[in-house]
Amino acid sequence: MSTTEIPSTMRAQFLDSYNAPFALRTAPVPAPTDPHDLLIKVDAASYCHTDAVLAAGAMPPHPPAFPHVCSHEFAGTIVRAGPAAPADLQPGVPVGVPGRSLHPCGTCFECAASPRFDADPPGYSVDCPSASNNGISAHGGFREYAVVDARQVAPVPPALSPVETAPLMCAGxxxxxxxxxxxxxxxxxxxxxxxxxxxxxxxxxxxxxxxxxxxxxxxxxxxxxxxxxxxxxxxxxxxxxxxxxxxxxxxxxxxxxxxxxxxxxxxxxxxxxxxxxxxxxxxxxxxxxxxxxxxxxxxxxxxxxxxxxxxxxxxxxSLVGSNKTLREMLAFAAEHNVKAVLRTYPLSKLNELVEEYHKGSGGKLVVDMSLE
Missing domain, CATH: 3.40.50.720 (NAD(P)-binding Rossmann-like Domain)
Structure with a gap:
């Protein structure tokens, strides 16, 4: 458990329907429900092409429940850790969060013996059909706090900032x-x-x-x-x-x-x-x-x-990568100085970010929570 004071409410950007602008509102801080859960303070959240696809109502196969918080590539700092969280994922540790895979079943054929070329150890799979996905079927990173699964995240190397880490969580x-x-x-x-x-x-x-x-x-x-x-x-x-x-x-x-x-x-x-x-x-x-x-x-x-x-x-x-690949990728990016060309926006300017995205200039657009 963390001694850090956690507020009861937070700001979040909600998508209330397809092809609609995001709406900034106050919402309760989410509560962990699983022994593997981590509550993180979101430091940066990136906008991905899949966010645009989802917002347009073209994301197969299962639509999100509205209102919905997008962003499946984000980074934050752990403020509370469940009893099943490992020693390297405790309060104060910066982590990168991909969308997949939140609360996998642990027993299906994907989790028990994944055929992926980069499969994780038995008991966890990014391809688990029963799992939720932060930012797609579950709420994502365009909010000040988020609940994530300790098995899906990776500690961030010191060479990478939260803003640099967020785009690596899906695009990278x-x-x-x-x-x-x-x-x-x-x-x-x-x-x-x-x-x-x-x-x-x-x-x-x-x-x-x-x-x-x-x-x-x-x-x-x-x-x-x-x-x-x-x-x-x-x-x-x-x-x-x-x-x-x-x-x-x-x-x-x-x-x-x-x-x-x-x-x-x-x-x-x-x-x-x-x-x-x-x-x-x-x-x-x-x-x-x-x-x-x-x-x-x-x-x-x-x-x-x-x-x-x-x-x-x-x-x-090819769809995303395992947690094993995620950690390997982060280490490679830190060692070889692989970083996205990016522009940052405050959470309140998410709709301006989306407008810029549709201009197709390239690179990545990231919400930096430290900006007002």
């Missing part, structure tokens, strides 16, 4: 896990479609600092400028000016290849929701390569049977 761990799932090894080629967006620009940093040869692709001035300004050494391509096959052949010539089938990328990560971006990414791949899909447009993607059958292209999905 999601693209990091996608890079791992791609199977690309040091010296091989990885493509990132949407390289100037929230996930994409973090992916450029992670992948290049892993020693991968990275080609980032975008098709808008703002995100392209952001990606090029990172100075990662990645090859940043404007899809409006260079066709996918031209990129593929150029890379092949750099590698001294003569046949088209051996030219191009070893894997590509698809972050945008457009069919055009998906096709562009697949067309940059060499034969026998892998396409990792992270985005989930409502109408899905059409996959070329020719690419799958005649070129042996493998298409796989």
């Amino acid at each position: 761990v999601t693209v990091y896990a996608a890079i791992l799932k791609s199977g690309v090894r040091k010296g091989q080629r990885l493509g990132i479609m949407g390289c100037g967006g929230g996930l994409g620009h973090l992916g450029l940093q992670f992948a290049t600092k892993m020693g991968l040869r990275v080609t980032g692709v975008d098709a808008a001035d703002g995100p392209l400028a952001l990606a090029k300004g990172l100075d990662t050494g990645a090859d940043v391509v404007d899809a409006r000016k260079e066709k996918a096959e031209e990129v593929r052949r150029r890379l092949g010539k750099e590698d001294g290849k003569e046949l088209l089938g051996e030219m191009g990328l070893d894997a590509v990560i698809i972050l945008p929701e457009s069919q055009q971006a998906f096709d562009y990414g697949v067309d940059m791949l060499k034969n026998h390569a892998k396409c990792v899909v992270v985005s989930f447009p409502q109408k899905g993607f059409q996959v070329s049977a020719f690419s799958v059958v005649f070129r042996d292209i493998t298409v796989v999905g």
Whole structure:
């Protein structure tokens, strides 16, 4: 238990219906209900594309209950810890909080023996179908206090501030896990479609600092400028000016290849929701390569049977990462100085943040609770 005085009420931004602005109101501070629960004082909360999808009523498969508090990537400081919380997660410890997985059942096939490539020890899984998700099916981080599960969070390294940590809790761990799932090894080629967006620009940093040869692709001035300004050494391509096959052949010539089938990328990560971006990414791949899909447009993607059958292209999905991967990602980010390009807003200006998000300038937008 904490000796820190905890107020009875807090400020929170509520979504009261789809396609509506957020409403700032006072609400009771939530109470822990499970031995694994942590009550945290939220220090920063980031806005993610999934927040926009949810707010528009397009989040599959289960809608939230209104009023709802968004943000599934946030950071805070523990003020109260349940009896099942481990020694490294006690009051005063700063933590990063992803949305998944709040109160898993601990016994389903996912929890007992998860088939994930980065599975956590038995008893916990980010894929538990019975679990809630902070910011999606349960309240998230756009409030001053939140209840989270000690099994889902990670201690924050001293090198990272709360504002820097929050975007890593979804954007960071999601693209990091996608890079791992791609199977690309040091010296091989990885493509990132949407390289100037929230996930994409973090992916450029992670992948290049892993020693991968990275080609980032975008098709808008703002995100392209952001990606090029990172100075990662990645090859940043404007899809409006260079066709996918031209990129593929150029890379092949750099590698001294003569046949088209051996030219191009070893894997590509698809972050945008457009069919055009998906096709562009697949067309940059060499034969026998892998396409990792992270985005989930409502109408899905059409996959070329020719690419799958005649070129042996493998298409796989990747959704967030395990707690094990979360901790690995945070340690890597702290060691290699991987940080989001971001802008901050006070909690009271969340609707202004959302307006800025829809301009599509790239990077991440974060609520900093220390701002008035």
